Amino acid sequence: MISRNLKQLASDLQWHKAEDSIYGCAQHIPCTIVEQSKSIAVVFYLPHIQEITKEALDSYFTRHASRFKITNLEFSDDFYFFRIKQNLIPLAKDKIMDLLLIASNLIQENQPESVAFCAACGQPTEPDELGLYLGFYCAVHEHCPALPDAAGNVRPADLQINMDGEDIIPTDDLETENLRQ
Numbered sequence: 001m002i003s004r005n006l007k008q009l010a011s012d013l014q015w016h017k018a019e020d021s022i023y024g025c026a027q028h029i030p031c032t033i034v035e036q037s038k039s040i041a042v043v044f045y046l047p048h049i050q051e052i053t054k055e056a057l058d059s060y061f062t063r064h065a066s067r068f069k070i071t072n073l074e075f076s077d078d079f080y081f082f083r084i085k086q087n088l089i090p091l092a093k094d095k096i097m098d099l100l101l102i103a104s105n106l107i108q109e110n111q112p113e114s115v116a117f118c119a120a121c122g123q124p125t126e127p128d129e130l131g132l133y134l135g136f137y138c139a140v141h142e143h144c145p146a147l148p149d150a151a152g153n154v155r156p157a158d159l160q161i162n163m164d165g166e167d168i169i170p171t172d173d174l175e176t177e178n179l180r181q
């Protein structure tokens, strides 16, 4: 079950809801937010990520880890994961929106014209060929030979973010031990 916080976020963003996650596009980049009991993971699908993009994300979100309660950043199998601590108080919806906006901006600045590749077979896809693969939202062929039961015809709305939020305030309060485990 997803929390009220994430349900509301999904409605605000016009994202889809699943059992334990919400998913949609953040400025055309497929993204999933998975909820667990004491954490959430924000997961971007970034096949063929360039080193500069990864470094930009690592660098920015390591510096701002405490602001977003980030405990871990990881790139694995074409997915970039932000792990966020949620104990009694969930991370505010506005902060998750900020994270999505900042991360997708960093990705687009460093990797402007990235071609989409199917998560199942690795071949190029059309820009709107998106679906769930292993529970994560990503580019995937609607009729992928590697995946007979591909996720269907999801047509996500683009991320709509309120730009009137607070400014990003740098913080020295790093949690680098946690980030570098």
Ligand SMILES: [Zn+2]
Binding pocket: 118, 119, 120, 121, 122, 123, 140, 141, 144, 145, 146
């Ligand atoms: Zn495919």
